[in-house]
Amino acid sequence: MEEGNERLDCREELLAITKRLVGIRSEVNTDGERVVAASIHGMLAAHPYFEAHPSQLVMEPTVNDERKRYNVMAHVRGTKGNSRRTVVLMGHMDTVGVEDFGAQQELAFRPDEWMAHLKGEGLPETVQAQLESDDWLFGRGVLDMKSGVASNLYLLTHYASNPEQLDGNIVFIAECDEEDGSHGILSALKTLKRWQSEEGFEYVAAINSDFVAPAHEGDENRYIYKGTVGKLLPSFFITGEETHVGSAFDGLDPNFIAAELTRQISYNPELCDVALGEATLPPVSLKQTDLKPSYTVQTALASYVYYNFFVHSWSPEKVLELLKAQAETAFRNAIETFRTRYRKYEAVSGRPGREVTWEPRVYTYDEMDTLLKEEHGEDYVQHMKDFKDALEEDESLDSRMLAARVVEEAWKFMPDKRPAIIVFYSSLYSPRVALTGERENECRLLDALDDAIEAVQPEYGHPIVAKNFFPHISDMSFVAMSDDMSEIDDMVANTPSWGKKLYVDYQDVADLNIPVINIGPYGEDGHKRLERMEMTYSLEVVPNLTNRVLRRVLESE
Template sequence: MKLSCREEVLHLTNQLVHIESVVNTDGEREISSAIHTLLSSSPYFKKNPTYLLKQQTVDDEQERYNVIAFVKGMKNKSDKTVILMGHMDTVGIEDYNHLKDKACNPEELMNTLRSEDLPPTVNAQLQSGEYLFGRGVLDMKSGVASHLYLLNYYAEHPEELEGNLLVVIECDEEDSSHGILSALKTLKKLREEHNFDYVGAINADFVSPRFEGDQNRYIYKGTVGKLLPSFFITGAETHVGSCFEGIDPNFIAAELTKEINYNPDLCDEAFGETTVPPVSLKQMDLKPSYTVQTALSSYVYYNFFIHSWSPKDVLEKLKAHAHIAFSNALDQFKARHKLFSQRSQQAYVEVPWKSRVMTYEEMESSLVLEHGKRYKDHMTSFKEQLLLDPELDTRMFAARVVEESWKWMDDRSPAIILFYSSLYSPRIDVSGKDKREKKLIDALEESVAQIQPEYKHPIVVRNFFPYISDMSFVALSDDEAGINAVSNNNPGWGTKHFVNYQDIRDVNVPVINIGPYGFDAHKQYERMELDYSLEVVPNLTNLVIQKLLDHKD
């Protein structure tokens, strides 16, 4: 059965896009209320009001809500339940510049863009009438619209549904994932109350070409993991007029970035797919103001994607690369010092420093062992004071904690301290490890084979969704040692930052991504291709649902 869904999904997409729901703004509350109101008007949810929930996020500095709803099928009733998930928030609209007031109005935006000087490909797609432009059309309100369409369809036709369909529309995907992490608690509660058996989850985040000219439309099993390895780097302070009497931590930081940035040796390959290499997201020193002395310390962090490595593996690999970078920096420092000494006819004095790298966990353990309760009480008080600054994000909070801890070290010779300073989005591989994964893979492959003859472009299944998404928080591939490497090496853990990974283990449902196709998510020309996004995505998702809930299994 093919669903005639195009116009309804387009209408829902436009409704959602018109609500400016930038993450960490009041728009998140507005869109959750709008979605809740929309679903409340359904006769099914009027009859079953407890099947529709508006859930406030927990342990969140913002007031915002998820919308969770489910339909119980009447055809061969069973406990099997498929989860559909998607996020309602978007990134900001500042990149639209003078068109910012039209960013969330696709019709006005496209009319204005027709008179703009656009890149050739963008202009051709705009003129074709085959794309919808606007903030959130691709990432990922059209995907949410597809899920809402399917929820409404089965609310009207529960006799066509075996088992149950549960939809989670979450907030805060674009920042800290408070939405999905809060939703896990409700998913566990609903499972207990209704005896739901979660057999699979389908996300609807966007997909894009992998390279210029790529015509494939991608479906993903599982997702990439994302870490933020961070480095606090100390030097030896000196007056700039006597620069070789100390060592600038920025010099070491520069060598570290040279060693890590774009390094293919730090790409994680699994199932024939390779992550992109790490790249720096911040590099700075921690001097509060200008002086003619070199900085005491620097701070660097890098985006790091993983497919099969654990957070523990990443620490070990980066510790080795940090040693290489530190040694290289010292070698260059010594060579330049010798050359300067020759040219200035000064005596060369050998520097005492050696490569010195440790993890935060290693430093913390040594300080607790040496100073005991006095150190622990001081750091508890210090963190409490830091928490009073609402402008301090998790990354800078972590850096300040490491900086304070460092002051307690007896040996404060130059060093690199390695730690994590932000949310870990776990990697998920769905490779057929158990019966549920095999069933989901079979359902996906059979559905793609069924849809493909009716669609002109290749629909290709790959193993890892390549972008950060809330897919990471419905299953867990890491063992306890991997997760401990995150918690033990995050200086803000338990104060500024905490994730209950046990909630993820408790839900632990295999997940795939079937999402809208388009270009330039997070950019001013964000656009979604209509045919695939409005017709193929809902129908393909529906086929997977039907096959997963098949009572014959």
């Protein structure tokens, strides 16, 4: 067997680390995030390597964050040679909440007790079989993703104990806040850049350890992902023409347009981004509301909707272009339906009606903002700055609602108040990452992954399959990106809430641009009450695959 590629016998040690981490309640946006960071830091600080090299282990606060929380970062320098090549092992230590556990919330963090409790419940046949086996572990965070962090911890300390086996370096990141705002990884980028400068690291690959799951019922594959899906939150401010409900056809209800817009966009396969033979899921509505503050018998002045939107190859600018066209179609359909129904109402009521003269009007936020700057000059610019500054002091407003209020205020300056749709972004953009093999480090990483799968597959009974895009939002999006900065600038120009509450230094991501893959634990029902992981794959296959990949990409030419 090739030197350095011996099989790691680590199942029991990884299981113990996983249970220890799961036992620390660390739901996102709670004090538990600090507790788990301190625990991981303490585990590493007690290792002889970090006792001898204390500057190589840090617990650093996040930046531009309203909460006090920390990342744990460490690095081990190999002594086999003098290579600057460095692999980043990354994973998040926060979890989602446990409200779905009901009265058994505390058991969510004690896997053995939780599994004993579940044996008294009537579970689906497959889940019951998994529970009764010796190869599945249940509990909050066992899958998403403390077993992945445990694998990275094991590999870090393995090479801390055996640096002579390593030609190159390993950087370890246990980041907070993956489940909400990604403050953890965005803050860690600053440290990665500092170490790049101070330590001379050449980052050649990053390996994330987020969980993987069946793609469909009956799917036996265990997936490795080369890159990740991107996510946008396209949003629409819709104005109508207000009227009293007793004269309904004298106005145009923006909720009527919003309903047609959702019918046009949600679940529309034309809006699936197909790249490298894989398709994203189509967009789906995440919010649809009008902006009336209270009940009245008048129709609303404006409505607000936003949709989840995944991308593999489309830029934010391309998505706005596509959705502007979809909005124009929906607007036209809504007006035509209104006109048809109005004519039918005239026939049944015997009342003559008026001509329907509305036409679809759709602007991007940047288009409207540019128009208003030309129309009103510095008065408009200063007013909007002051208005936005005041909004950002309101802790009750998230970035989505802040964006809606900014657009609503800007609309007041529009000289033409006829019904219109304004399309924009209102939340964080998680960049897409596509590994094409065009860069040397990408090519080496992809080759290393293929070799690792080929070597490990005979030891494991289910197919290990590499795909191009991790299908969920993850921190992989913030160590590399396939967009260029001009595309990012266009996204920023169309994000009204960009500023204090919503800000990402995408230049940090572009500067590092580390080829990234995901090798993570396998299981089912992540984010759900029956969250569980398969131990053989998660505690044996994952660390061995990861080890083979990192050794291969670090080895000398």
